[in-house]
Amino acid sequence: MPISTELPTSFRMNTGAHIPAVGLGTWQAKPGEVKDAVKHALSVGYRHIDGALIYQNEEEVGQGVKESGIPREELFLTSKVWNTYHDRVAESLDKTLKSLGTDYLDLYLVHWPVRLVANETSPLFPTNPDGSRAVDRSWNQQETWRQMEALLETGKVKQIGVSNWSIPYLDHLSETWKVVPAVNQVELHVYNPQHDLVNYCREKGILLEAYCPLGSTDSPLMKDPELLRIAKKNGVSPAAILISYQVNRGVVVLPKSVTASRITDNLKTIKLDEEDMKTLNEMAANGKQQRVNTPLFGWDLGFHDWYDVGNKDAPSPDAVTVKA
Ligand SMILES: NC(=O)c1ccc[n+]([C@@H]2O[C@H](COP(=O)([O-])OP(=O)(O)OC[C@H]3O[C@@H](n4cnc5c(N)ncnc54)[C@H](OP(=O)(O)O)[C@@H]3O)[C@@H](O)[C@H]2O)c1
Structure with missing residues (x-):
């Protein structure tokens, strides 16, 4: 049988519905930028937007969607319940729907398996008197999932x-x-490929989504000599390799950009050969394992690499830059 050189443009979830393989990330897409980014993305062929209540830009995302003129049923919109809403999931969803100006989401995620208890310090990033995050350690995540x-x-x-x-x-x-999650959205890139988690989810019928696929803001990945070599060999940018890597391994990928030319380019994925995939798959195991998004929840999230690589006290862009 001939080997297909075509890459999928969508993946099938365990519900039978399809999700576009590349979606536009919107975290840290600032007010005044994100509407145009969404509009541009939709005009060049994106149909999948990844958002969250905590990004605090959903109203503008919604404006971009509306101004694009693309019919709602052609779009795939994702959002996430924030940590301070684990006891009020439906309320968090209604806020998001109102901000986006839509009456349904294609995909709704529990953002983190951590409940924070809102208090007078902040409705979104509450802290205890000692400055630590106000985590409810007794909360059972099974209850969040039931909601x-x-x-x-x-x-x-x-x-x-x-x-x-x-x-x-x-x-x-x-x-x-009772319902198996359709997806698990986690930090996935060549320095943090999480092969064990990918295999586990595949067995359970849970599709993986890659966040921070480019290594996020001020990425440590982009100058990697092996990555540059593979990009040169294929005649594309390092970003194109990082995005294509995820689609080649059957993972949905969510690159964020507010730069029109990058948004356009990031949708162009290429088929990678076995040798390149092997190199990319093994980079982390060969000494480059690194996370770029490590929020200071003071909570063991069960990722075995999390505390092993000296990231324990690293500031999280998610936690630091998103103001409540
Ligand atoms: N579930 C979660 O907890 C979670 C956590 C983090 C992220 N996410 C989701 O995943 C998305 C992606 O993650 P991310 O935003 O952290 O990082 P990312 O997509 O890995 O990287 C974004 C950075 O790369 C730059 N960039 C984009 N395209 C580029 C290109 N072609 N060449 C060079 N640089 C390029 C962007 O700059 P410009 O924008 O200036 O072009 C931005 O600085 C988020 O936006 C969000 O939707 C989810």
């Missing part, structure tokens, strides 16, 4: 999934889930 499952019956969400869920956390959730 997510209930949302399916309202028609306001087509698919539900999780984000930042490690294998032990998924095992715990699987004890009571």
Whole structure:
């Protein structure tokens, strides 16, 4: 049988519905930038936008969607319930729907398996008197998921999934889930490929989504000599290799950009040969393992590399730059 050189443009989820393989990330896309980024993306062929309540830009994302003129049913919109809403998931969803100006989401995720308790310090990033995050350590994530499952019956969400869920956390959730998460959105790039998690999710029928695929802001990846060599060999940019890598391994990828030319380029994925995939797959194991997004929740999220690589006290862009 001839080997296909075509890459998929969408993946099938365990619900039977399809999700576009490349989606536009919107975290840190600032007010005044994100509407145009969304509009441009939709004008050049994107149909998938990844957002979240905590990005605090959903209203502008919604404006971009509206001004694009693309019919709602052609779009795939994702958002995420924020940590301070684990006891009020439906309320978090309604806020997002209102901001986006739509009456349903294609995919709704639990952003983190961590409940924060809103208090007078902040409704979104509450802290304790000692400055640590106000985490509710007694909260059972199975309860958050039960509320997510209930949302399916309202028609306001087509698919539900999780984000930042490690294998032990998924095992715990699987004890009571009635609906298997459609996706797990986690940090995935060549310095953090998480092959064990990818294999585990594949076995359970959970599709992976790669966040920070380019290594996020001030990426440590882009100057990697092996990556530059593979980019040169294929006649494309390093970013194109990093994005294509995920699609080649069957993972949805969510590059963020507010730069029109990059948004256009980031949709162009290429088929990588076995040798390049092997090099990219093995980079982390060959001494380059590194996370770029490590929020200071003061909470073990069950990722075995998390505390092993000296990131324990690293500031998180997610936690530091998003102001409550
Ligand atoms: N679930 C979660 O907890 C979670 C956490 C983090 C991220 N996410 C999602 O994943 C998305 C992607 O992650 P991310 O935003 O952290 O990082 P990313 O997509 O890995 O990297 C974004 C950075 O790369 C730059 N860039 C984009 N395209 C480029 C290109 N072709 N060449 C060179 N540089 C390029 C962007 O700059 P410009 O914008 O200036 O062009 C920006 O500085 C987020 O936006 C969000 O939707 C989810």
